[in-house]
Amino acid sequence: MGPLSGIKVVEIAGLGPGPFCAMLLADLGAEVLRIDRPANRDVLAQSHDILARGRRSVAIDLKHPQGVEAALQLIDSADALIEGFRPGVMERLGLGPEACLARNPRLVYGRMTGWGQSGPLASTAGHDINYIAISGALHAIGEAGGGPVPPLNLVGDFGGGGLLLAFGLVCALLEARGSGRGQVVDAAMTDGSALLMAMIYSLKGNGLWQGQRGGNLLDGGAPFYGTYQCADGKWIALGSIEPQFYAQLVDKCGLDDPLFQRPRDRAHWPELRLKLAAVIAGKTRDQWSALLDGSDVCFAPVLDLDEAPEHPHNRARGTFVSRDGMIQPAPAPRFSRTPAELDRPPPSPGQHTAEALADWGFTADTIAALHAAGAIHLENHE
Helix, strand or coil: CCCCCCCEEEEECCCCHHHHHHHHHHHCCCEEEEEECCCCCCCCCCCCCHHHCCCEEEEECCCCHHHHHHHHHHHHCCCEEEECCCCCHHHHHCCCHHHHHHHCCCCEEEEEECCCCCCCCCCCCCCHHHHHHCCCCHHHCCCCCCCCCCCCCHHHHHHHHHHHHHHHHHHHHHHHHHHCCCEEEEEEHHHHHHHHCHHHHHHHHCCCCCCCCCCCCCCCCCCCEEEEECCCCCEEEEECCCHHHHHHHHHHHCCCCHHHHCCCCHHHHHHHHHHHHHHHCCCCHHHHHHHHCCCCCCEEECCCCCCHHHCHHHHHHCCEEEECCEEEECCCCCCCCCCCCCCCCCCCCCCCHHHHHHHCCCCHHHHHHHHHHCCEECCCCC
């Protein structure tokens, strides 16, 4: 099931981008085993964590010497490892890259941090908003005259973090097939969010991007690329950048003011935006959808989280699925020969300790001894 079927991954439980990376690998068929702390709890108090789907959980005390040895035995037979602690934490636990690669030279050791494994900020705390602040990404997002607007935590945690680590792990796994040697993948959200800004830095280098927010082609400055409120208070998104698409926008919206014939004149962008906003405000979102859906205007209604799964295009592609009582995004991308499928629901911490350890080569006596020593936790056991 999935193109990564046969790949074994050990995930050291963490938050946000690390679990997202593990979810991506599990969605595409990898066998991911998550090591949770005994009695671990979700800090967001979620009863159902989509980021944890597709894998089993074992509860191991990594501060217990026998727990560390148990983790090393799992890592011995893994193809990859994912961890998201600050630099040095895994080393202090006895689970750093040197220790793990000495036992399993083919291991791909994935490290997910905000600042990276080196640099003056490496050991300090931070969150998505901080990491994208120093990459230039946060500064570029927001309305003209206003402050920077956090784009949720999509650019640092997930796009520049978990997704980048997943890509790095798969690249290193491919290389290890030929070389027989693993390596460390240092995925930093500062690096990843900077990488996601490659096109914007290109525009800047070519004199096509100014430093002020809300005054550029893709940041809401251009009147033909932005969001507009409709008569019912709902919103639409327009992206009519190319001349032929803009021509359709002008035609279908009845924009007969001569000023609309000069869309590239930046000096008039604020005035054009106000004029277009007045036109859009004259119809409801559904009316604009009826007029513009299916055209080359580059149009879409702005949907909320309840509406998005019901959009006809998303329904036709199966972009969202209902599993375990929750609507959630389906695995992506699509594969023609080895399609990905949702496998296991999100586990509770330590839900599969005995079963998973047995499947990964631990004997019943070893599991019982680890439990007796307090190195692991077994559900339904005191």
